Amino acid sequence: MAGNGLVRFFFILVPIGALLAILFAGYFYKKISRFSEGTEEMKEIAEAIRVGARAYLRRQYRGVAIFFAVMFVILLVLGFAGGGSLGSLFVPLAFVTGGFCSGLAGFIGMTTATMANSRTANAARKSLDDGLRVAFQSGAVMGLIVVGLGLLALSGWYFLLAALGKSLPEISTVLLNFGMGASAMALFARVGGGIYTKAADVGADLVGKVEAGIPEDDPRNPAVIADNVGDNVGDVAGMGADLYESYVGAIVAAAILGFSAFSGDLAVKGFLLPFLLAAFGILASIIGAFFVRVKEGEDQVLLKALRRGVNVAAVIMVIASYFGVRLLLGVEHIRVFVAIIGGLLAGVIIGRLSEYYTSAEYKPTKQVAETAATGPATVIIDGLSVGMLSTVFPVVVVAAVIFISYYYTGGGNFQLGLYGIAISAVGMLSTLGITLATDAYGPVADNAGGIAEMAGLPSEVRSRTDALDSLGNTTAATGKGFAIGSAALTALALIATYTQQVQSIDPSFQFDLSLTNPQVLIGLLIGGMLPFIFCSLTMKAVGRAAQKIVVEVRRQFKEIAGLMEGKAKPDYARSVDICAQAAQVEMIVPTLIAILAPIIVGLLLGVNAVTGLLAGSTVVGFTMAVMMANAGGSWDNAKKYIEEGNLGGKGSEAHKAAVVGDTVGDPFKDTSGPSLNILIKLVSMVSLVFAAFILANSLANLF
């Protein structure tokens, strides 16, 4: 299929990169497993978390399996109804494998995290560096597994179908279905995990901290294990599935647009480039990972260590992608390189902006903390205000990337411009192997702190795990920047992909995507409303689930004699079970809405309206995701800032007010906000996959 030796070499480089990522993930996993789990008590706690987390994932996957089975049948029927051949079997299969791989990435990440948490706590008994190394390596396993599995599955499908003689457009359709499967799984994981983790967290805090007055992570709290399980199923497995779908979605969208942006030999190369960039990114990430180390005692050394790793990877990526573009597309298309750099830079800038708005070192969050003096209402108002204001620059940055990618890289060529936008998202995500490592490291450190507390380790250990944890909050801001920024760019690229898909299915179809077309306006309005419903449902779900935990924890405090005196043990498993059940039930409706909305709008109002819906949900979803992430982060850190002894410190009225802010922020930043990133892409993916069905059956054909 490929024209020359270099292209063939590059094609083979892709699965090699993927395998290397998996290999190194295994290597890091091995390294972690050699560390000791610590005392008997630590082992026991870690085991409880592990069991709870596995039990939840099992339950979640069982529920999701039904959904995937139904969708498999639907896609199969649609394929055959559309005059499909045996080839139509690949479409539903790809969908299912997409979901499977996304779930697998989350599962492996979580298994590693639940193995690493006690080891991190134990290593922190020795030194800060040891703690960091274990936690970071656990994050690296996750990061590398996500990119490795992503690239491996995509290239596996590619080689299989190419070997069967399928054309690139046919392969693209299959890859899209793979992407849709990954997105659907990611949404389930994010929503379910997000509800789980925040229900446990809020429930544990409301009764434990506020009512009973016992500290966080106190072993007497019956929801404490559920809380720690939540960190793993939400922040690790959920995030893994989330970024898996971002990664896959960005690559597939860029590949498809690349194929149509060029003609002849170059078309295949345009298709290949995003895969190649991903492979380069893996190598850069692996090298970068080895630069993360730290000497005890240096100031701010942890953050520097992590940044060093990320920066090394970024520099390698810049150089590699320059040569990649030059060799693959030729020097006349070197402007594509600028789009890649734009994406990489934008990810970094959006992350830094999040840091500015959410870190207590800067003015906005300090002010949120100060408003706590006048009570919870002013904290809420100020936090919302910070979150809303924080949308400005990310929007400007994304707008700038679009502008540069389209006008400079595209140079007036419409198709090439769209490719530029898509490839900038790939550029942003290319070093995901290491950026995700610095992000996924956070929950491990958080859990390690919890284990240290529950196992009664000495205070210097706890202060080391605290240092690791607080750093995790900063890197999480950066990670969120990448997740949000890439989601916006990918979603925009998917809108373009959608219109091309429709056009390729029915070349005679006349799009009218003008903003003066009422179908488009209606689509925009409905699309703009989707994030609102979605956030409403997920936030309410957290509230409902937390309520159940509150009732259960209160019951245990009352009924289990000697619990408060530490003479009896609470029934941890019961809280774990309640959270799991609630999350399982509550994740269904929001996900179904995301899947059904574009289909229903399409059936009623046609593909113009669907395109409007995609644009509306992207604009609102993007701004709201930024708002919620940053408001939530700001409240969280304002509370921590007060807990550090500022403005009255722990136990003061200001602290109580800040706790209210933090509690509101929990579903903002860990449930609803991050789910929006997936929502806006899943809606696009569903639209793409059902485009032929909508075109044939829409009522819009009648008017």
Added chain:
Amino acid sequence: MAGNGLVRFFFILVPIGALLAILFAGYFYKKISRFSEGTEEMKEIAEAIRVGARAYLRRQYRGVAIFFAVMFVILLVLGFAGGGSLGSLFVPLAFVTGGFCSGLAGFIGMTTATMANSRTANAARKSLDDGLRVAFQSGAVMGLIVVGLGLLALSGWYFLLAALGKSLPEISTVLLNFGMGASAMALFARVGGGIYTKAADVGADLVGKVEAGIPEDDPRNPAVIADNVGDNVGDVAGMGADLYESYVGAIVAAAILGFSAFSGDLAVKGFLLPFLLAAFGILASIIGAFFVRVKEGEDQVLLKALRRGVNVAAVIMVIASYFGVRLLLGVEHIRVFVAIIGGLLAGVIIGRLSEYYTSAEYKPTKQVAETAATGPATVIIDGLSVGMLSTVFPVVVVAAVIFISYYYTGGGNFQLGLYGIAISAVGMLSTLGITLATDAYGPVADNAGGIAEMAGLPSEVRSRTDALDSLGNTTAATGKGFAIGSAALTALALIATYTQQVQSIDPSFQFDLSLTNPQVLIGLLIGGMLPFIFCSLTMKAVGRAAQKIVVEVRRQFKEIAGLMEGKAKPDYARSVDICAQAAQVEMIVPTLIAILAPIIVGLLLGVNAVTGLLAGSTVVGFTMAVMMANAGGSWDNAKKYIEEGNLGGKGSEAHKAAVVGDTVGDPFKDTSGPSLNILIKLVSMVSLVFAAFILANSLANLF
């Protein structure tokens, strides 16, 4: 200019209707003034409120005058630079008169309200019916003045320019500038008034209720007069200016689209129809107003009385508009009538939906109240969730109106379809004379309650004013439904008007408004971000201003000896002054952003991006306005529900939590939320007025 006698008759009917409205406003004003102001104490308090309110408006108008003077010069220079003749003088003049009339409507409404508040309290000493009559008539003055002044000014400009031989397109341009002036003034009034009223309210509550533990409206609270002044400058003058611009904007947009939707004689008739509908609406409102009366003792009788008036007006309007359309446009265009009905119905439905989500009689707000049991955080989460969910049906209703107006009324004709959308907004607002009366009556009743409390009137009077006040909250929900719904439809119509304006300025310009055009996408993103910045700034402004009041009230409590014992009087004027100053300063930046954003985006990225910006701000602004209004209303009523003795009643922990929700809701529902309605139209108006300037000077001409 007009073709036949009927058209001429209808043209003359318009100013006659306007004058009738003003006449009846004067009649109601006279009737109110005959009532007694009550005891000396009541007179004194009413006078203090009156003085404070006037002082604020004077200050506001002085500040705004500078803005209008600058804009006058800019518009004049632009007019002459664009090769204008003496006729160019009309454009800046129209702009200034638009601002003046909007301000005047607010001023008259407020003067009436501050005159009626003590009279309402005094009348309530006699009977509920008397209280209702005074309060409602005060609202009617406001409602009729808004529609009367609106229609009079528009038709005044029309007749003047027509007499000078100007063409309808030239007249349209002048009317647009009038509309922009009204919008700019409205935004100043809404933002300034909204900041004033909530700063005073929040500030008074935070220290008085929460810290000092004295009841609301207690005369010992130094901010109590400022609080009452705030009701007048925010909820009366602000709302008057707001709905004035809605009314004018809807009529002008529909008139312009009407002129291009038809050809020949019919074009003038299409232009005339919205004016005629407005005139019919005035007659319907006046008749309806006489149906508002009540007998003491009947249950739920107040709401019925108000609804009777509104319903009578609506029925008259339906009949009149049927004949109006039939006589003016002919039976072949009778489908335009359907758009009018659609608009009227949509306004009612959106209002009822608001009622459902915000009234404690229904499940959503009851649940918000119940979550108060677990503290402020859950109240906030649940209220936000209710607000977000409440966007669903208003979006569906507006989408349905767009669909019906465009496809049924337009019948496949693009221009006629757009006209249908615009005329549905006029239909929704046609009976504004009476719907605004039922809305503006609320703050008067609220103030009357305050005066009754401060003057120590017996408890049965207070319970009557409470009944009036609580009804006011329900009708306010309906009023907000009309304001939001009409804003969305008008903003959408203005987008279409904008594209036509650009096309008429430069017929060779090729629009590319497709959602795949990056300029459009960037515009959408920036437009979608505008409501976020806007709400952030206005909410923060409320917080800052409230902070100043908190400091001042605390100071007075501390420094004025004998204040708490009721032996000394607080320095009310000082709090009034602080609020006024803060509001004056804080209203500038948000308003300037609204005005500058479309100009800057236009200069950098051209008119395609501006159109995207308009669509983005409309979609986000509309959904966010609904969300904020309903979340705020729900928190407010949840608190009241608890205060009525449910879930622990006043003073319980649940009540404290609900107060936090209410305090967060205050800027939501009375500052940021309602300002969004103006924002989305002002942005369109500015774009329209500066279209020629942007077309000539945009950097987009280079790429």
